[in-house]
Amino acid sequence: MIKMLSKVALGLAVASSFIYAEEVKPEAGAKLKVWESEGPELKWIEYVGAEFNKKYGIKIETETVAMTETVQRLEQDGPVGTGADVIVMPHDRIGSGITSGVIMPNYISGERINTEFLVSAKNAVSWMDGQLYGFPLSIETYVMFYNKDLLPNGITTFENLKAWDKENKFTDKKQNKFGFVWEVINLYYGQAFLANQGGYLIGKNGTDKNDIGANNEGAVKGLVDMMSLKEISINNPGDINYDSMMGLFRDGKIATMLNGPWAIEGLRKAGVNFGIQKIPTLNGKALNPFSGIRILAVSSYTKYPKASQLFADFATSDEMLKKRYEMTKQIPPTKSITQLKEISSNEFVNPILEQAMTSTPMPSISEMGLFWDPLSSALNDVYLEKAEPKEALDKAVKVIKDQISLQN
Structure with a gap:
């Protein structure tokens, strides 16, 4: 079991291994804040938060912050304790997030991302040594x-x-x-x-x-x-x-x-x-x-790293990602969901999905x-x-x- 560690120690502790979500228990008394852009994406996050609360008894507070601004905002708010526990961000900001030390590695269900997500999505959240930072939510390309x-x-x-x-x-x-x-x-x-x-x-x-x-x-x-x-x-x-x-x-x-x-x-x-x-x-x-991947990432400053990682993993389950597609029409990045008839037969979705499968994730280094x-x-x-x-x-x-x- 992963213990609550400093952001540096936690990164070192989980650099070479992943843990399945069912092996992790959230911290007692945990409550989480999540940043997401306004619109149907926020409505979906609120839905996920309600479902997560039903399963784990953890209250999720959502706050509207533009996806492109969450990393910079966390750099300011994280150190003083007012930042989010989990943020939604574009994958190409991962490098900035790592360099500034505001996001932590994934330590839950990394194997699932490596095997069940589209290659473009997996590559988008893979750092130099293959370690994962972030949980993919959707994929887009032109x-x-x-x-x-x-x-x-x-x-x-x-x-x-x-x-x-x-x-x-x-x-x-x-x-x-x-x-x-x-x-x-x-x-x-x-x-x-x-x-x-x-x-x-x-x-x-x-x-x-x-x-x-x-x-x-x-x-x-x-x-x-x-x-x-x-x-x-x-x-x-x-x-x-x-x-x-x-x-x-x-x-x-x-x-x-x-x-x-x-x-x-x-x-x-x-x-x-x-x-x-x-x-x-x-x-x-x-x-x-180029392709762009919208991801969830866990703040290095969170007081509840286990609960935060569990939330990110829960949000990117097939069930929640299917609901996300229904609410936002953004293409989910898992192999099983992209094979669903309502996606594979959609004339305005399937061509983007086909293109995304051979796309190049935008480089994420700063x-x-x-x-x-x-x-x-x-x-x-x-x-x-x-x-x-x-x-x-x-x-x-x-x-x-x-x-x-x-x-x-």
Whole structure:
């Protein structure tokens, strides 16, 4: 049985082993505070809290804190005893949470995460030595959206898309009509092209800051392939943003675009006849985009580590995750739930799930923040033909490495 230890001692004690939830008993008199964003996610957390209370007799208090702000807030509130015991956070903040010492490792049911969760979800919460930090709640990534009035059955390859565009004389840049649009200078989307021929941002599943593959031969080839799509897309990345892209798609002026599940409801309400699918292959290669995992993590400052870990484990049980899908429509990351008919047959869920299975979790080390601006600038310079792919990527990686050195 794990004893209540300091955050450092607890991390050392459980670094090489996991315990099943049924072997852990919550601390007497435990009561927990959980931070979650406002919306259906909060309603679900409240539901889980009520069910957890029925089983363990532990009261759960919820407080609304934006998911992207929970780690920073815990850094401030944890030391003075006013922070949450359990927080919801994006997986790419794990590195910051570990570095600042505000989240503790999982010591409950680690084997279940390793065997029963999707590989992308498991990798997202695995740290450098394979130790887990966080319990996955949902997974999301982006896919290809297509106008069914133009492409009733979608498209399988970008080469076919270009052929269709040419045959139908669809792209007319003066009229703001395009065969394919994406946020060119947003690295979140650009990573899929960088990785298409073997490039990568950070090695060892996104945890080794000293292994940067953003300017290797594969990354250069990926940007060359990306440039082949410019003929059916925008001329200047600055000419379009998310809102204008969505507007043009609604108006039937964009045949296909890269976008995520967050765009679905708005298009459905607008009455757009659209479908979604896995991203087409490019030059014979499947594009594997970034994925994001929403997770529960336990605070290092909690007075009730056993109860907190039990709650996180309980919340990510199949039963609770199935209820979460019903309440939030966010894709659960366990293999068994994704095979349920209501998920596998949903035309707006299954393609995202299929894409997520081969996606790359966004690197979670804190140094990832140093990659965005230099590589976004490189994407912009290449697309505007101000620099060759190799030149632009070499420059960006030099900037990144210099900034990493300054942090050490």
